[in-house]
Amino acid sequence: MKDDQIKSLMNDQDKFLKTEKSKSISQRIETLEKLKASIKSHEQDIVDALYKDFQKPEFEVLTTELYVAYKELNLFIKKIKKWSKPKSISSAWLNFPSSDKIYYVPWGKILVIAPWNYPFQLAITPVIGAIACGNTVVLKPSEHAPYTADILEKIISEVFEDSQAIVIQGAVETAQILLDQKWDYVFFTGSVPVGKIVSQQIAKHMTPHTLELGGKNxxxxxxxxxxxxxxxxxxxxxxxxxxxxxxxxxxxxxxxxxxxxxxxxxxxxxxxxxxxxxxxxxxxxxxxxxxxxxxxxxxxxxxxxxxxxxxxxxxxxxxxxxxxxxxxxxxxxxxxxxxxxxxxxxxxxxxxxxxxxxxxxxxxxxxxxxxxxxxxxxxxxxxxxxxxxxxxxxxxxxxDKLPFGGVGASGVGNYHGRASFDTFTRQKPIVHRKNWLDIPLKYPPYKRLDSFKSFLNLFR
The missing domain is CATH 3.40.309.10 (Aldehyde Dehydrogenase; Chain A, domain 2)
Structure with missing residues (x-):
């Protein structure tokens, strides 16, 4: 895809990456099942692509690429309905009577930039989490693993409409153009030096992000x-x-x-x-x-x-x-x-x-x-x-029960399993006040100062 096409696509909000918040949980699960079936049908293509890219042994493809992807898919298919339910929270005394809840909502448009070392698994795993949580995704796979990038594009195009997920291939210049756009969330996996550049580029939009980097272990x-x-x-x-x-x-x-x-x-x-x-x-x-x-x-x-x-x-x-x-x-x-x-x-x-x-x-x-x-x-x-x-x-x-991520220069944020759900959703708190009682203490004119001081003593 040419640079001007990317810019045009990103600016065409009516056609590109509208939020999928309206999709029901059952629809998302159906999409994940479809993705799983597509990966399964292309297993040998994935094995062959990784061998062409850097002679990765088939056993390592099965264990470190496909197994991890299937495991994440199965977990989200099983758990996303439960995880997505609003969580009731005890209300504050000053809000009595009320009912309080935390809603888990998708961020919206997410950019995933994947590395070349595990070019299938490290690309598809964050996509799984993002889609399961109701986001839309642009995936930019590594240009250094071109055969795997082609398979990823083929699978994503088979499973998703362009308005839900799309693969954009390209080199450094393409990544820079994508990072110049305004995203609701950016998920980057790569080296520490490039991670610093990514962080600087998205800072101008104050974009929330996850950086999965590395270090001297x-x-x-x-x-x-x-x-x-x-x-x-x-x-x-x-x-x-x-x-x-x-x-x-x-x-x-x-x-x-x-x-x-x-x-x-x-x-x-x-x-x-x-x-x-x-x-x-x-x-x-x-x-x-x-x-x-x-x-x-x-x-x-x-x-x-x-x-x-x-x-x-x-x-x-x-x-x-x-x-x-x-x-x-x-x-x-x-x-x-x-x-x-x-x-x-x-x-x-x-x-x-x-x-x-x-x-x-x-x-x-x-x-x-x-x-x-x-x-x-x-x-x-x-x-x-x-x-x-x-x-x-x-x-x-x-x-997948352990969050995966770095600290300091080795990374920001984490993912895998429930941690991916927490990464690709944000918590929206809602307080629902009742009308059958309204304590006048908080309203002007403030004539009950002594009463509130007595109340405050409970917290001192």
């Missing part, structure tokens, strides 16, 4: 940890999707007493996962594009590689790589890695952890492997992060 391995389990779960969480996961461990902090032993277990685990040559493994994805490959490949310059470090520019391939204690001022540690490179550091006491973790902005996630509950409690109480896991990595993402 620490992973702590205590001396008491189950090392076999920790090695498997860390390697899985880090090298899934070739490390292109916002909640993946960004660096390891390993207790010095077990450093050498655990390092060897990591190497053994990576060989078990991907063989002696991960390039030949059908279970290992590629990097999304050449510029991302060049960025990560450059990170390895002058680093002490413990394992891996093999790269191929023709296929955007970098093998699972372990790096020994890179300098905090190196490019590798200056920003979120977002790839299959894992720095390893040692620590001897809790002060070491504080110095390292507090050297970076508040992370999206934090992981700690330990059998010592006092230690895990100390970690949880000492550091601020979006969400975390004890004795595993990234699994908090799949529990």
């Amino acid at each position: 620490p992973c702590i391995v205590d001396a008491s940890a189950n090392l076999d389990s920790a090695a498997k779960r860390i390697c899985w969480g880090k090298f899934l999707n070739a490390g292109q996961t916002c909640i993946a461990p960004d660096y390891l902090l390993i207790h010095s007493d077990i450093r050498e032993k655990f390092q060897q277990k990591l190497v053994e685990t990576l060989k078990d996962f991907y063989g002696d040559s991960s390039k030949a493994s059908s279970d290992y994805a590629r990097l999304i594009h050449a510029s991302h490959f060049e960025r990560l490949d450059g990170f390895l310059n002058d680093q002490k590689v413990i394992y891996g470090g093999i790269s191929n520019a023709e296929t955007n391939f970098i093998s699972p790589t372990l790096v020994d204690s890179p300098d905090f001022d190196s490019p590798l540690m200056k920003e979120e890695i977002f790839g299959p490179i894992l720095p390893l550091y040692s620590f001897t006491n809790f002060k070491d952890l504080e110095v390292t973790i507090n050297s970076f902005d508040k992370p999206l996630s934090l992981y700690v492997f330990s059998e010592n509950s006092s230690f895990t409690n100390q970690v949880n109480e000492s550091f601020d992060f979006g969400g975390g896991v004890i004795n595993d990595t990234i699994v908090h993402f799949v529990n």
